[in-house]
Amino acid sequence: MRYDVIIVGAGPAGIFSALELSKRKKSIVILEKGKDITKRRCPAREEKKECQRCKVCEIIYGWGGAGAFSDGKLILSPDIGGLLPHFVGTEIDKLIKEVDKIFLHYGATNEVYGENEDEVEKLQRAALKVNLTLTPGRVRHLGTESCREILSNMKREINGKVDIRTKFDVDEIITEDKKVIGVRGKNGEKVRGKYVICAPGRGGADWLQKEATRLGLTTKSNPVDVGVRIELPAVVMEKITSVVYEPKLTYYSKYFDDRVRLFCMNPYGEVVTEYSNGIVTVNGHSYKDRKTNNTNFALLVSTTFTEPFNEPIKYGEYIASLANMLGKGVIVQRLGDLRSGRRSTHERMQRGIVKPTLKDATPGDLSFILPYRYLPSILEMLDALDRLAPGVNSPHTLLYGAEVKFYSLQLKINSRLETEIKNLYTIGDGGGITRGLVQAAASGLYVGRMIRNGVSPTNYKTTL
Numbered sequence: 001m002r003y004d005v006i007i008v009g010a011g012p013a014g015i016f017s018a019l020e021l022s023k024r025k026k027s028i029v030i031l032e033k034g035k036d037i038t039k040r041r042c043p044a045r046e047e048k049k050e051c052q053r054c055k056v057c058e059i060i061y062g063w064g065g066a067g068a069f070s071d072g073k074l075i076l077s078p079d080i081g082g083l084l085p086h087f088v089g090t091e092i093d094k095l096i097k098e099v100d101k102i103f104l105h106y107g108a109t110n111e112v113y114g115e116n117e118d119e120v121e122k123l124q125r126a127a128l129k130v131n132l133t134l135t136p137g138r139v140r141h142l143g144t145e146s147c148r149e150i151l152s153n154m155k156r157e158i159n160g161k162v163d164i165r166t167k168f169d170v171d172e173i174i175t176e177d178k179k180v181i182g183v184r185g186k187n188g189e190k191v192r193g194k195y196v197i198c199a200p201g202r203g204g205a206d207w208l209q210k211e212a213t214r215l216g217l218t219t220k221s222n223p224v225d226v227g228v229r230i231e232l233p234a235v236v237m238e239k240i241t242s243v244v245y246e247p248k249l250t251y252y253s254k255y256f257d258d259r260v261r262l263f264c265m266n267p268y269g270e271v272v273t274e275y276s277n278g279i280v281t282v283n284g285h286s287y288k289d290r291k292t293n294n295t296n297f298a299l300l301v302s303t304t305f306t307e308p309f310n311e312p313i314k315y316g317e318y319i320a321s322l323a324n325m326l327g328k329g330v331i332v333q334r335l336g337d338l339r340s341g342r343r344s345t346h347e348r349m350q351r352g353i354v355k356p357t358l359k360d361a362t363p364g365d366l367s368f369i370l371p372y373r374y375l376p377s378i379l380e381m382l383d384a385l386d387r388l389a390p391g392v393n394s395p396h397t398l399l400y401g402a403e404v405k406f407y408s409l410q411l412k413i414n415s416r417l418e419t420e421i422k423n424l425y426t427i428g429d430g431g432g433i434t435r436g437l438v439q440a441a442a443s444g445l446y447v448g449r450m451i452r453n454g455v456s457p458t459n460y461k462t463t464l
């Protein structure tokens with residue numbers, strides 16, 4: 001079978017390119033490693049038991065991608081969520097508006113946070129006084145349950161116009177004379193196509209990296225973000241989250257001058273685990289209609305390694321694997337215990353006033369896991385946050401580790417997001433240029449539109 005366009009991965013990036021391409025009669029196939037969205041089930045979440053380390057993690061793989069189980073905070077600002085503006089220039093504002101409109105069309109709520117400029121400015125000023133920088137951003141919160149529904153609606157729209165093949169694990173990108181001609185599945189099946197759009201997400205980043213090396217493509221590593229997920233009573237952060245929902249706060253640590261950032265705030269949410277490449281890490285989400293008493297967010301320290309080391313993903317995985325070794329999964333510790341240099345125990349956790357929403361985390365000691373470079377910077381940022389939102393520094397505040405964001409290797413691409421191989425594109429988180437739903441979707445829309453309009457890959461402008 002020969003298609004005009006092959007899309008690898010049915011996350012937001014792949015889906016948005018399919019939506020765009022299906023507007024014009026082209027033969028298109030989406031090849032997705034995981035299951036259909038209706039069949040995706042995470043036993044740990046649904047039955048509230050520990051991570052089962054499924055061979056293919058249902059949280060990350062399957063129709064909808066990592067986005068299907070995300071709580072769908074649509075960050076409607078070009079300054080947050082990736083490097084796409086660097087590649088597409090001023091086009092980004094238009095793309096973000098379009099992505100938002102498409103989400104609304106398929107069922108997103110009308111509610112947007114961060115629109116009250118006076119309140120946001122007040123927060124920004126208060127943050128500056130305690131050495132924190134707040135990047136303002138408008139956020140539309142879908143909630144985990146509507147995120148799934150919206151992604152299912154999108155599937156219904158393109159079903160019939162696009163061939164959708166789930167449980168198809170792409171193993172190889174096939175090229176001929178520096179031009180892509182198709183892909184081969186793990187089952188040996190060859191699918192031919194004129195264009196290949198690779199959108200494998202973070203879960204497929206290792207695979208893409210392997211293929212890039214095999215094909216001799218130029219790559220650049222991105223920073224790795226290492227840190228913890230904080231959980232505390234929702235009221236502590238309420239003054240902030242009611243204004244901006246997802247406060248993008250950054251701090252530069254005094255000793256190391258490292259950038260620490262607050263990421264993925266989930267007011268009234270739940271802490272969850274995520275399983276990828278044999279490693280359990282921590283994450284968070286929040287439902288629109290199912291509230292807990294707690295809020296969680298990540299505090300991450302970014303590191304860009306320099307010569308000769310060039311494997312940030314391996315480094316991040318190594319740290320997360322330490323937590324898995326000592327805690328059989330994720331470790332949880334009370335801030336008071338961490339500051340007093342002792343591990344948390346089940347008994348101490350029982351006495352805590354913050355009840356953990358992640359039940360299968362092991363009480364332990366994060367100072368055995370996080371290198372010295374990270375821990376003081378995180379504690380300093382907690383001090384600064386406490387001055388903005390009193391209560392953050394409570395001894396009962398919980399820290400879960402490790403949270404590691406393995407941003408993918410960046411492939412050399414031109415301003416059309418095309419690689420050094422003709423007609424081979426990389427989009428979304430897997431290509432290392434986006435870090436969130438909106439920019440991932442925008443990259444899909446952008447490439448889909450170019451192929452749809454028959455733009456030939458001339459004017460090769462390198463951006464790496």
Ligand SMILES: Cc1cc2nc3c(=O)[nH]c(=O)nc-3n(C[C@H](O)[C@H](O)[C@H](O)COP(=O)(O)OP(=O)(O)OC[C@H]3O[C@@H](n4cnc5c(N)ncnc54)[C@H](O)[C@@H]3O)c2cc1C
Nearest residue numbers: 009011012013033065066070073170201204428429436437
């Ligand atoms: C728990 C959680 C909460 C999140 N919350 C938010 C949020 O609130 N807001 C936000 O902006 N972002 C959030 N994110 C991040 C967001 O989900 C991702 O940025 C986004 O999904 C990236 O889209 P993508 O299409 O690039 O990749 P993905 O969504 O990861 O999709 C990639 C797809 O490719 C498939 N694939 C991988 N390799 C192969 C292969 N070899 N062959 C075939 N298929 C393959 C995978 O199965 C997957 O379905 C969250 C992520 C998680 C895990």
